[in-house]
Amino acid sequence: MQRWARSLTRAGQVIVKDGRIVLLTSNGREIASAPVTSVSAGKPWFLAADSAIARINGVRYRLTMGQRNRRPGGAAPVRRFLDALRSAAVRRI
Numbered sequence: 001m002q003r004w005a006r007s008l009t010r011a012g013q014v015i016v017k018d019g020r021i022v023l024l025t026s027n028g029r030e031i032a033s034a035p036v037t038s039v040s041a042g043k044p045w046f047l048a049a050d051s052a053i054a055r056i057n058g059v060r061y062r063l064t065m066g067q068r069n070r071r072p073g074g075a076a077p078v079r080r081f082l083d084a085l086r087s088a089a090v091r092r093i
Helices: 075-092
Strands: 013-017 020-024 030-035 040-042 051-056 059-064
Touching: 013 075, 020 051, 030 051, 030 059, 040 075, 051 075
Parallel strands: none
Antiparallel strands: 013 020, 020 030, 040 051, 051 059
8 A cells, every 4th residue: 555755845836838747846946847748647536626646757746736725616626737737738749
């Protein structure tokens, strides 16, 4: 059984732009980046509504979105992230 590692950042950013995904810390330092065509991402059933999994450069990241304003419907940021990733990958092919 694999365990989740410690949190890399509490207020970081996920940027999907120009066919790439970039994970940044709250200070703007890059954690990881890769072309969107090489990234796999999804929403497993066992995670909270505001979380997704992304595998970037072979490393698995749990992305929790919308922590600042917890409210019902926390799945909306995750859905937008997955949609942005899919549409960026389609545009690059």
